[in-house]
Amino acid sequence: MLGSRALFRGITAAWRGGAALQVSSSFATGPRQGDSTFYEFRTYTVKPDKMKDFLELTSKNIHLRTAHSPMVGYWTLEFGGMNKAFHIWKYDNFAQRAAVRAALAKDQEWQGKYMSQMLPLLDKQDNEIAYLVPWCELGSPPKDGVYELVTFQMKPGGPAVWGQSFKAAISAHIKTGYTKLIGVFHTEYGLLNRVHVLWWNENPDSRAAGRHYAHEDPRVVAAVRESVQLLESQRNFLLLPTGFSPLK
Template structure:
């Protein structure tokens, strides 16, 4: 009987819980608040970009009447240059669906902008992203230029690489080599991708800051840890349009 009781105690005793992997990317505001950012890229047919942008500048108020424009840029360097990149903010997916419906029923928007300019666009891309919980949208100190650095991380999600990536970004921020505007984690599009939007005064100040960062052992150490989880890295150098809120 004693042996049986001893065995029962071992079987019924609470089992040690397996360690859980957690990350600040995987929990927090992006799940509870619902706010997301749509990254849109328009590629233009040859010689059509100037005409498109002139028309959009004249009619941008018709579009921003429906949802918030975060920023609008033309691509100066990094891949195809006959394209524009813009970011739109939505409260949730129901909000975006309502905006799409409203735009479809907005005859002024359709007739003055959309229909006349559809023929100018060669290709469109859309990606839904969340601002990571440890970052808020920054405000540039003055007008300048922007860099969107995009990182395709190894499969496994933020629980695997989120903390290391955060340390790498903050290593640059803490030393003041560039002004951080936002860090965004993809939800629809290419998964395990993170975008970091930086501001600089101009192209030369951005180049100088990058050079100093490469010589800073604190930055090098943090980046070396993060690149263990990196598959592909690319960037775009962006010039804000005159109507862009982020300038």
């Protein structure tokens, strides 16, 4: 058996030689992402009296940012948080993200027209890296509407522990037909064992009526009862798409 130092030297040599290192383990369980595509979730907390200025500035200049990489959606929070902007960006891999960030830092027009004017409007920035779960594809809305982001903090252990029961609960809600699933995302960087579920609804009232109906559906009740045994906390946000958001 190789000693730890010899093993480390072998790994280092493989990387330096450009070899694609494949690591597998008999302990790995459950489905995993089939490709390297991931999503960055960004939340900006804007100064309370600066939201109007922030949105106008962003609307005017966001094309400078999307020239570098694709935006999935851009929203403001209506319920669940105040003075916040939430946006999702798609990357093929971490190398692409690093290249995009480097290009943005050198983009004088982006830095001058947007970043230098936007940063003084903020109180706080947060980001997470997440993957779509293997059983979900990114959806699109049938028409303009509102969005609900539900964040679940699950018990430690990952999808091998809670993945199947969580999938069953989501599927039960989908089958009621009152809402449309846009995506289910599992965090890679940020709080671990966190799942974000993004839903589309026609308007807040249709969402409220649909939730009331779902809570009386025995299939939903049974699936949720099973899933919540592995749940630590849950929070939801009502999101309003901006005029420049690809997801409306």
